[in-house]
Amino acid sequence: MQLVLVRHALPERVHTNGSTPAVAADPGLTELGHRQAATLVGALGAEAVDGLHSSTMARAVETLAPLAAALGVEPARTADLAEYDVADPHYVPVHEMARLDPASWDRLRAGLLPAHVDVDAFRARAVAAVEAVVAAHPGRGTAVVVAHAGVVNIYLAHVLGIDRPLPFPLDYAGITRVVCGREGRRTVRTVNEIGHVAALLAEVGAARG
Secondary structure, three states: EEEEEEOOOOEEEOOOOOOOOOOOOOOOOOHHHHHHHHHHHHHHHHOOEEHHHHHHHHHHHHHHHHHHHHHHHOOOOEEOOOOOOOOOEEEEEEEEHHHHHHHHHHHHHHOOOOOOHHHHHHHHHHHHHHHHHHOOOOOOOEEEEEOOOHHHHHHHHHHHOOOOOOOOOOOOOOEEEEEEEHHHHEEEEEEEEEOOOOHHHHHHHHHHH
């Protein structure tokens, strides 16, 4: 089967200070993010899609919504597809990270997760969740999974035998394809296809607030 892994589109920023209650940040998409999500209809809407899946986080759910509506398919939502920051009280989009969270930016550029993340536990959770999607589609069809840069990256690192948990830069609404054989073979066909969303990615820097 073909596994299509999609990074969510651009979400809102949630940047807290010391006086803000520590609740988990779960931002939805910006206006630009919604337009990025809509490009997935043209990119994937003509394919024979057998199932739609997403993490339970708002930015993933909202990214998948236009494609789900176009296909008339109800997505399955899986908590274990959530990002490593699922419990964090803030979310800083990557184009603002160098300014607002330089320590995390330095680690990201090195292909590393934030220091507080249990990498082995996150890898085990994310890989198992993606493989559960594969197991749910045993034929020759296509399953689309909208998740997060960390989830997609750590799955690719697992498949390719790469030690760094974040080996690839992945853009908003970027598409990655993995062919999954019944015998367990996993072949990465493409990483971070962005032709469908390139014009809107150029607007991301201008969206800084």
